[in-house]
Amino acid sequence: MSLAEHEYRALEEVVGAEYITRDPVILDTYNQVWGNKLVFGEKFSPRPAAVLLPGSTEEAQAIVKTCNRYGIPFKPFSSGFEITALGIVSERTIMLDLKRMDRILEIDVKNMHAVVEPYVSVHKLQLEAAKYGLYYGVVAAGPSAGVIASACCHAGSGQTNCSAGAIERNVLGVEWVLPTGDVIKLGSAASGDGWFSAEGPGIGLRGVLRGHCGANGGHGIVTKASVKLYPWYGPAELERAGEIPALRAATEVPYNFRTFIVTFPIQDNAFDAMVEIGKAEIAYSCYQIPVPPGGYLGEGNDEMWAFMQQLDPKMMESPGAMVVVVLGANSDREMEYREKYFHMIREKYGGLLIPEMNNPAVQAGLFDASMFSYGSVRHVFRLTTDFFINPCGDATTTDFLKNLHKVARETMEPYWENGSILQVGSAIFHSMYENYSVGAHHEDMYLYDPFDAESLEGTNELIGKTMDTNGKFRRFGVPCLGAGLQFEPVHHTHQNWSPLYDNYDVWLRKIKAALDPNNVGDWGCYVPPVFP
C-alpha cells in the first residue's frame, strides 16, 4: 500500500530527496532476510512503502511526528539481519535504515562506558575500547550486531556474559524517540549529568525499553545509548594470520588469557561444572557452543567435510558435551589462582582436555571466536542455510535449563535421525549471565535448509511441537523463538501463550498503548494494543 503523494513529500522534506526512496528496486532489498521462507513461505516479507535514511535524532524525531500526523506506521532498524529487524505488518509501513547514524560519540575511560549511535557494531566498539584496555561484551549473533539493537531493542546473549554482563543490563542510559515523536533520555543523561547511570537521577525505564525480548523497533527509536565497558587484559590489536578470512585467527592466546575446550562425559556434568565456575567468579568467558570436531570449520563446507571424514570416528560419534572456558587475569598470581581453581572444578566433573581440541591453534581460534564471535555467522548459516532454536530458557536456574534441554533433545532427536535437520551430536548454546547470579541463557539449536522441501517440512513439524500450548514445552515458559524469528501476526505467541502465564500481554499491550497512542510503531515484532 503506497503512501499518498503529500505524505511522501512530507517525509522527503525531513531528510531530503537523497535519503528517501519508494523505488521498488530498492524497496525489495529491504524485505529479504534469512528465516523468511520459514515464516512467510517465501523469501519476501511485506515490502515497505518507503525507506528513509535519517542522519540525526532530529530527523528521526521529525519522521516520527510526520508518521503521527498521517497515521503512517514506521519501523527502525540497524544492521537488518533478522526478521525482527525487517518484518512489518503492513505495506504502508515505512522503514528507517539507521545506517548513517554510525558514530561512537564518547568513550569515558575513567567511568568505563561508551555512548554510541544505532549503527555502531559491537566489534567496532570493541576495537575502539581495546585501545584503552576496555572491552564491550560480545553478542553471539556476531561482530556485526548493533550495540543498541542487541542491548536496547532485542533479546540477545553472548559468550562473555559471565564477566561482561548480560547485554541488556549494560545499558546506562538512552536517548529515545518515542512513537509520539517526543524525545526522552533515561537515567543520569536526562539531567545533563552524563551517561553513567540508567536509573537516575531522571526516569529509569530499562524494563519498559527492552523487557525480555525487546520491542524490536515497535515502540520508537533509540538514537543514542550508553553502555558499560569492562576490563580487557589483551593488547589493543591481536596478531592474526591467515590469508583466507574464514581461516584467519589469532596466532596465539594473549599472555593474560588462557583458553580451554573441556569435554565432559555427559551434559549434566557440563551444566554443573559451569555453575561452579560461575560461583568461583574465575572465568572471562564460559559457555557451550557446538564446537565442530577438531575445532575446524574450514574455509568452506567441502573443506570442513573432508576434514571431518579423516578424523578418528570416535570424535564424530561421541563428541561429548563441550564447554569453552577463557580465563583472564591482571597478574600472574591471579591467573595462577584462576587456573588452579578451574582445573579443580574440571577434574571434579570428569572434564577432559582432549589434545585435538586443545592444541595451540584451536585454542587461539576459539579465543578469537569467544571474544569477538567471528565464526558465528559462518557456523550457523553456511552449513545448511538457516538455523532455528527451540524455545530457549533465559535468566533462569540450572535445574530448569537441564530439564528444558532434555525435552528439547528428545523432541529434536527424531528429526536428526530422519535427516530433516543437520545430524550433529550436540547443538547447545549456553552462556551464564554474570556468573549465574542472574541465571543463564540456553538454546538448543538446529540447522536446516528452508529451500529443501523435506527439511522445511520437518522443521515446521518440529516447530509446531515446540509452539503447542498443550505440548511438552508448556511448562518452560513463553517460547522465545530464538534469533529474531518471532513475528506476532504469524506465530501469535503473545496471544496464545499469555493466558498460560498471568495474562502478561495485558500489561505489554498497555505499555504499547501508553507509549504509542496512535499505534504508529509497527507492532509485527512486538505487540499490538489490541489483537486484531
Added chain:
Amino acid sequence: MAIEAYKHDMLRCTRCSYCKWIPWENFRNTDFIKGCPSVSRYHWHAYSAGGKFNMALSFLEGRIGYSDSFLDVVYKCHMDGSCDVSCKSVQDIEPLQLMQELRIKCVEDGQVIPAHAAVIDGLRKEDNMLGKPRSERGKWAEGLAVKDLTREKAKVLYHAGCQYSYDEELWPVVRDGLTLLKDAGVDVGIMGHAEMCCGGRAYELGYKDDLDKYAARHANIVKASGVETIVTPCAHCYQTMKVNYDKIGKKLGVEILHITEYLDRLIKEGRIKLNKKVPLKVTYHDPCHLGRLAEPWVHWDGKETKVLGQMIVHDPPKKFRRGAGGVYDIPRDIIRNIPGLSFVEMYRIRACGWCCGGGGGVKEAYPDFAIWTARERIREARAVGADAIVSACPSCKQMFQEAIKETGDDVKVLDIIELVQQSV
C-alpha cells in the same frame, strides 16, 4: 551461466551485510573498515552485494523490471570484488559472478547506459577502450628500439594495454617498464599499432561477446608471433588474459605474467640490481585486478549434494575462489628490496584492499563516484603517514592522480615500475 544459475545463491544470501565491510577478522582501524565503495557512497542496501542478490531474485520473480534505478544499482559498482571476499568468509556463494551475469543480462536485453555504449562503439571501431585511432597505438614506444613482433620474433611479448598506449601522462611508466626488461637482456618485443584491447573492461561492463572476440584474436597473435610469455604492466589486461580467458575456455596457452612478477624474477636472477637509494616512505595499494580478482579461475562441473542430513557439500568438492590467490607478496617484496625506502602498510590490504575507483566502468560513467572512491584511498595512505602511494596498474595511478588534483594533496602517486627504475 545466466543469472538463473545463481538463484540458489540469491535464496541463500542471509543479509548478514558482511559484504559491506572488509572481513571482520581483518579489522584494524575503525576508520577504515568499509569494504564496498558502492554501498558506502550510496547507502541503500541495494548497492551492496547482498542487495544485488535481493534485486536479482526480485527481478527473476517478476516483482521488479528494468528501470533507471535498476541500471544505476547494477552499474554504480566498481566490480572490485571486495564483497566477494567478505561474503565468502562466511558463505559458499558467488556474489561477484552474479553481478557479472546481471551486467551480461542487461546488455543482452539492450539495457545499457550511454556512457558505456559509447566506449563499446569506440572499441569496436578502433580496438581500444579509449576510442582513439588504431594507428596511434604504438606511439608510446617511439624511439625505444624494440622488436616489432608483427615482423620479428621474440620470446616475450610486452603488452601495454589500452590505457598505457594512449594516455600520454602514463607513457613514462610503460616506457620504463619496457626499458627495464630490455636492459636486463630480455628477448622482448611489442605488437605496436597491431596491439589490441584484451576485452576485459568490455566484459566487466557486460559485453560478453567482445571478450570472446578479443580472446580469439589474442590466440591468433600468440600463434603468429610464437611468443612464450606475455608480460603486461596493466593489471586488468593481466587478469583478463590469465583469469577470464581461462573462464571462457580460451586460455592462450602461454605464460601470462604481470610485470611485477617478471621484474621479481629478474631481480632474483640478478639481472636487475636495485642499487640506488629511494628515500621515500611509501605504502602499497593492491590493484583489484592484480590482487583478489587475479586468483586463477577454478573450473568445476558437479552437483550440490547433502551429508549429515542437511549439510550442503559438492560432488566433486568445489574450490571457491576466496581472494587469497592473488598477487600480493611479489610487489611488496620488490618494494622492500629497494634501498633507502621505508614501507608502511595501510589498514585494508591484500584481499581486503579498497578499490582505486577505476574499475567496473564507473570511471567512464560516474566520474564523481570514481574520484570519491580514490580520495578515500588517498585518505588511508595519509593516515598511515605515507609520502607516496605505489600501485601496479595504470587505472589506479590515473585515479589517484585525478583525486589529488581535486584535493590538492601532495602525496606522490607512483607505479612500482617507476620505483624500480629510480633504484637501478
